[in-house]
Amino acid sequence: MSDLLERLRGRGWRMTAQRRVVAEVLAGDHVHLTADEVHARAVAKLPEISRATVYNTLGELVSLGEVLEVSTDKRAKRYDPNAHRPHHHLVCAQCGAIRDVHPTGNPMADLPDSERFGFTVSDVEVTYRGVCPNCAKA
Amino acid sequence: MSDLLERLRGRGWRMTAQRRVVAEVLAGDHVHLTADEVHARAVAKLPEISRATVYNTLGELVSLGEVLEVSTDKRAKRYDPNAHRPHHHLVCAQCGAIRDVHPTGNPMADLPDSERFGFTVSDVEVTYRGVCPNCAKA
DNA sequence: GGCTTGACTTGGACAAAGTCCAGGATAGGA
DNA sequence: TCCTATCCTGGACTTTGTCCAAGTCAAGCC
Ligand SMILES: [Mn+2]
Ligand SMILES: [Mn+2]
Ligand SMILES: [Zn+2]
Ligand SMILES: [Zn+2]
Numbered sequence: 001m002s003d004l005l006e007r008l009r010g011r012g013w014r015m016t017a018q019r020r021v022v023a024e025v026l027a028g029d030h031v032h033l034t035a036d037e038v039h040a041r042a043v044a045k046l047p048e049i050s051r052a053t054v055y056n057t058l059g060e061l062v063s064l065g066e067v068l069e070v071s072t073d074k075r076a077k078r079y080d081p082n083a084h085r086p087h088h089h090l091v092c093a094q095c096g097a098i099r100d101v102h103p104t105g106n107p108m109a110d111l112p113d114s115e116r117f118g119f120t121v122s123d124v125e126v127t128y129r130g131v132c133p134n135c136a137k138a
Numbered sequence: 139m140s141d142l143l144e145r146l147r148g149r150g151w152r153m154t155a156q157r158r159v160v161a162e163v164l165a166g167d168h169v170h171l172t173a174d175e176v177h178a179r180a181v182a183k184l185p186e187i188s189r190a191t192v193y194n195t196l197g198e199l200v201s202l203g204e205v206l207e208v209s210t211d212k213r214a215k216r217y218d219p220n221a222h223r224p225h226h227h228l229v230c231a232q233c234g235a236i237r238d239v240h241p242t243g244n245p246m247a248d249l250p251d252s253e254r255f256g257f258t259v260s261d262v263e264v265t266y267r268g269v270c271p272n273c274a275k276a
Numbered sequence: 277g278g279c280t281t282g283a284c285t286t287g288g289a290c291a292a293a294g295t296c297c298a299g300g301a302t303a304g305g306a
Numbered sequence: 307t308c309c310t311a312t313c314c315t316g317g318a319c320t321t322t323g324t325c326c327a328a329g330t331c332a333a334g335c336c
Pocket of ligand 3: 092093094095096097131132133134135136
């Protein structure tokens with residue numbers, strides 16, 4: 001994602017080897033890694049990178065809106081580089097595989113006023129759960 | 139929830155003071171406590187109850203289907219006694235307040251086959267986020 | 277009511293996920 | 307090239323949750 005790096009430079013980020021590596025690790029589709037998974041892959045490219053830096057960098061990417069934090073998993077937060085196209089998630093209950101999905105319809109419109117308890121609702125998150133083809137045949 | 143206690147007795151549960159207290163703490167509507175919150179409230183009624191027992195009891199209640207585990211929070215799991223009526227959640231992004239909601243429509247039907255990647259989808263979880271009236275006026 | 281026993285509870289050790297900080301390194305402008 | 311604010315590091319610490327050996331007790335039986 002060199003366009004990501006471009007945007008970050010534009011925001012006044014110092015381009016360090018560590019940040020470049022974290023950005024590289026997050027490239028791709030359907031990527032939803034935990035912080036420790038990001039760290040493991042980053043270490044493969046830059047052995048001396050620390051856990052603290054990975055956490056810091058992920059936190060910064062999230063507050064810049066360049067990466068989403070998703071919690072489909074009940075254990076660790078996952079980091080999702082697909083922040084610019086709204087989407088939801090389909091999760092395998094057995095192996096944890098995660099796919100990005102784009103349901104039709106607008107769930108926001110499905111919450112009647114009487115069910116809003118005076119809240120100003122701004123966001124909806126939908127998580128589908130099931131069994132992936134791989135786990136189904138095993 | 140003495141009907142809960144009834145059901146548990148029927149399932150061969152030993153009725154201990156600890157389990158009674160955990161069940162009491164979970165009584166009510168819109169209850170979504172973390173394990174440690176349950177423990178804190180349980181201790182107020184039964185000072186010598188241990189954290190391990192609270193975790194054990196909550197785990198058992200979940201596997202019996204009497205309590206749901208929800209992860210609206212990115213930190214700790216929350217325990218929801220409203221297991222017998224399907225519902226979704228509305229969460230205040232500021233104070234974390236959680237309300238049970240019942241949207242109209244069927245989000246399951248909104249996921250086209252082409253977006254299922256061969257998964258057998260069995261469950262949908264919808265989380266609305268916003269700001270509660272309390273936080274809005276502050 | 278008293279015994280017996282397997283289920284239950286306890287406290288503490290351990291693990292996983294995440295935060296924080298003092299001190300050292302460095303990107304990038306002057 | 308030099309300077310310095312920003313960034314990185316390793317390790318200590320916190321939070322959330324799991325596990326276990328040893329002690330306790332609910333409930334069935336007499
Ligand atoms: Mn995604
Ligand atoms: Mn609920
Ligand atoms: Zn799977
Ligand atoms: Zn609020």
